[in-house]
Amino acid sequence: EAQVTQNPRYLITVTGKKLTVTCSQNMNHEYMSWYRQDPGLGLRQIYYSMNVEVTDKGDVPEGYKVSRKEKRNFPLILESPSPNQTSLYFCASGQGGAGKYEQYFGPGTRLTVT
Amino acid sequence: QKEVEQNSGPLSVPEGAIASLNCTYSDRGSQSFFWYRQYSGKSPELIMFIYSNGDKEDGRFTAQLNKASQYVSLLIRDSQPSDSATYLCAGRGVENTGFQKLVFGTGTRLLVSP
Numbered sequence: 001e002a003q004v005t006q007n008p009r010y011l012i013t014v015t016g017k018k019l020t021v022t023c024s025q026n027m028n029h030e031y032m033s034w035y036r037q038d039p040g041l042g043l044r045q046i047y048y049s050m051n052v053e054v055t056d057k058g059d060v061p062e063g064y065k066v067s068r069k070e071k072r073n074f075p076l077i078l079e080s081p082s083p084n085q086t087s088l089y090f091c092a093s094g095q096g097g098a099g100k101y102e103q104y105f106g107p108g109t110r111l112t113v114t
Numbered sequence: 115q116k117e118v119e120q121n122s123g124p125l126s127v128p129e130g131a132i133a134s135l136n137c138t139y140s141d142r143g144s145q146s147f148f149w150y151r152q153y154s155g156k157s158p159e160l161i162m163f164i165y166s167n168g169d170k171e172d173g174r175f176t177a178q179l180n181k182a183s184q185y186v187s188l189l190i191r192d193s194q195p196s197d198s199a200t201y202l203c204a205g206r207g208v209e210n211t212g213f214q215k216l217v218f219g220t221g222t223r224l225l226v227s228p
Binding site for chain 2: 033040041043044045048105106107
């Protein structure tokens with residue numbers, strides 16, 4: 001089954017404790033992206049990757065890191081989480097290329113930082 | 115700043131009626147648009163995309179694009195209570211790097227009453 005998976009689905013942590021949210025897709029998509037979703041603000045892009053070893057900042061990259069060492073995986077790293085990073089996080093992937101910009105979303109990770 | 119605007123709603127319609135969801139965008143360079151449905155606490159799910167001016171129909175859904183007016187809409191015929199969700203409009207913007215990213219609106223909440 002074609003899918004984007006994320007782990008963990010729910011996470012409660014404390015300020016400053018490093019964490020990683022994993023994202024994996026089995027569709028051989030070149031493009032992957034991380035979003036956060038907050039009430040009233042919609043989906044905001046954190047980082048994206050066009051292919052292995054190619055990443056760039058989205059609209060709200062502060063406090064986050066990413067890496068793309070393999071095509072299927074795109075982990076999101078919070079080196080020192082703060083309460084303002086409490087949010088619902090989505091990973092997405094897509095084929096890219098002319099006319100193919102549909103993105104498919106993972107199930108989401110609800111993060112609470114206390 | 116490229117923007118996609120949606121009325122947050124809620125838009126309330128009775129079962130069996132036509133629901134009309136609207137979206138405007140600021141970037142005249144945007145070429146394609148996507149409608150996602152998101153149930154509460156779930157991930158966005160792609161339901162329609164449209165690249166050309168005019169209408170595109172898929173089952174009970176019709177997407178409409180008017181590039182001159184910078185306006186996109188989604189019509190849902192014979193609305194069902196199961197259509198109650200938040201509908202996200204997204205436009206494909208072109209960055210100066212050539213990378214084409216999706217810009218999301220904040221979504222319109224649709225409520226279909228039995």
